[in-house]
Amino acid sequence: MDKDDIGGTDLAELSAALKKGGLDRPAVVLDLDALDHNIAILKKTADPRLAWRLVAKSLPSEPLIRYLQNALGTRKLMVFSDPMLSQLLSGTPTDVLMGRPMLISSVRRVLGCYPKATHQVQWLVDSFARLEEYRELAAELGTPLRLNLEIDVGLHRGGFAIEDIARLDTAFRNCKELKLAGLMGYEPHLSKLPSVLAAVSEKRFEKTYGAFVRWARSMGGEFCFNTGGSLTFHKYQSGGSINEVSFGSVMVLPTDFKSSASLGFVPAAYVATPILKVLPSNPWPGLDVLSGLRRRTMDVAIQGGYFMGEPIYPCKFGYSGIFGRSSNQEIWSGRSKAGLAPGDIALLRPSQSELVLNSLGSMLAYRRDQGLSEWPVLPH
Template structure:
């Protein structure tokens, strides 16, 4: 089966659907917001590749400015693709424990500045053994849990123990601390509230940093923050890097972050209008998702909502006469990007209603 690849210059209206497009003006706007905000700040963006999975897009933010020149990846396989794509400073933000993957991380560290998130001693010892046997040196960044309840040390003392342990091991170098936090569902999301919440969480990571430094171990990197704290993290002294992800493509779960524009959308065609206020489109679960039951949103058509998403189709209902006919196109916004992007082979990059580029999603797939 060959993958549909539209010609450069194809108008939006002639694209075969469903089609995942990236609006270049919106993407560049989002990158410029970061470049402008971080230009004169000691805090810089370390963009997360987990949603984008495409080196060329990450290079665009680095070229636009406001970054520390590197990125995050969620897993080893993503890091490999990014190094191959010319990115040279990578923080892998999930723990890696399998010996073969640790060997892949160590191998990567011979050609790029690789840092791995660590939160327990077994994998740390294994990383050290494998890395030193290979003559490699992998950076260690300690993950601190601040609110997510997933990986990451829960106590300051545990963080200090792991930092000391790293310092005594060959093949690894202690580089710093990291955390990722979510704004509690239903919490106020105005800037002041985000600042109070963001500081509360990020301070937990800074407390571990301070305790490690008090033991005479230097902490080069405090890597924390994300889309909802992108504008508050730089105001918290001690934060070096922000791990923004969602801001680049945007998703409806972050719609309160109105500095950013929706860059990624899925184009669909109406294939049936079985009732005067119902339209069925050619997008299903194969192309989009509804994480936590949150359905995609119709872009820019007032009064038309997504009623359901099925395996191969989407059902829209309007509050009056359906403004869409069979054959009409419409655009959908996703609640979350990572799961959606992972299903596609390429981004079709569009400007002024025409295809300007087609970018393969090189790091897609379930493999770690």
């Protein structure tokens, strides 16, 4: 079958369209029809009473981000790097929450180039040492910085614990340079633990997040209480501790997030690359004497290789166990396929969207019967 096994893109049709469009390099392809389907699923599965925040590293293209922002009615982004943040700040104003703490030198550089970041960005802080660094920078610049506190809700990748609340209270109430903007408690472990352990961890999450929310609200003001990701966003409802969820990869459904297919999401992003060589009945190196065993098989050499993904077209082809992985003319092996020729386009389904979607230059936006458009990508 020439369709993905969970529905969506007709791979033979996509491959033919890319060849007709003159694709002669490895490229990421975005299927806009599949993306529209995923937007509809997102609207059905995410609580509309919560704020929605797009994870930019998983959707690293300004046209793609704008497309989703317009479709979902949100301006909120989560950003993870200085270069990506700087490019986004130079464009349309938005609401940015940093997804990881930044070194103070990077923060100083960003604020030096984009002073408006003091109002648009919530800087993530995970420790008292970093809190002091941000206080010193705010004093140096003469303007308060909006800080979002990373809290450890059980992932154990750093962040503040319940025992830190009293000290945090003193720090924020006694320092005009620091402004509490919100909390972030990331919890990807909850979707991967066995049910018994997950139940205990969920209680810990609620206890920890709830304690921080009660403290934050005692400070007065409006806050961002963020959690979730592409595997957990749909589990949250308004009325609890959190008031916004983040998601990104689920919109294009790479293989690492395939469990979300159960909600109705379909793959919407592919890596495409030309086939350079078609090698029917190709002997194994050094084992020509066994060439008869290869009569019904075929190897193809693709342009480039070592892509982070799973071969899906031509159908029933996969990485060669004999030749191994390669970043140059990688060999895929499969059953003989009539009509396959150099210049045809091979397709892979990415294992993740971050570091993949912006690794091959401008991505190609594809809509059936409307041709291809180039969408520039954001820096890592």
